[in-house]
Amino acid sequence: MFGGKTEKYIQGVIAMTLLFHISSVTGNCTNTTLKLFDDQIQAIQKYVRTIVEDGSCNKKNAPVGFHAYMESTKTYEKGVVWVYDSVVTNTHNAYSATTGKFTTPEQGLYIFSIDTLSDPGKASHAGLYVDGKIRSWQVCNNGGGKSQWLTCSNSAILLLQRGETVYVADYYSTASxxxxxxxFSGAKLN
Incomplete structure (x- = not known):
């Protein structure tokens, strides 16, 4: 299930623990000894269950990254989180296509990219926020003619702690x- 050296290590620890306790129990089966033995078996089971449920054996070496785009044209009021609802890449399931927010699964240096296309006569002011504080700005103000579209792009490199939330919202007015x-994309660099 875990693969390679990790699986063999866990099997060895469990086997040694069980052998140690079985040999100490065989001659004297007091309630205290059996209770201690039972507590330790439950602790091992809880530890293994945690590893299996959170998938940490598989995630430790997996790179952190996500990429999502907007499936339909949207209008957002100032301060409302932009939801990029079509997810292309999402390791660690750290980006939510429901909330539009990325939660850092690990501490480290991250790079984020925002690309925005504005229709003729429309504007947007994308702000990259970390836990409610703006860290990067983008203006996409398209005052062009009837058939001119304007694409704006911005990148930011941020040092983040585990559990911080990163998202995009308009910091100025209504966004189209x-x-x-x-x-919206992001990846851990180190």
Missing amino acids: IRELHSD
Whole structure:
């Protein structure tokens, strides 16, 4: 289930623990000894269950990253989180296509990219926020003619702690964002 050296190590620890306790119990089966033995077996089971349920054996070496885009054209009021609802990549399930927020699964240096397409005569002011504080700004103000679309792009490199939430929202006014060509990406660099 865990693969390679990790699985053999866990099997060895469990076997040694069981052998140690079985040999100490065989001659004297007091309630205290059996209770201690039972407590330790339950602790091992809880530890293994935690590893299996959170998938940490598989995640330790997996890179952290996500990429999502907007499936349809959207309008957002100032301060409302932009939801990029079509997810292409999402390791660690750290990005939510429901909330539009990325929660850092690990401490480290991250890079984020925002691309926004504005329709003719429309504008957006994308702010990259970390736990409610703006860290990067983008202006996509398209005052062009009837058939001019404007794409704006911005990147930011941020040192983040585990559990911090990163998202995009308009910091100035109402935002109009064109589908398919507007996306949000992030990845851990180290």
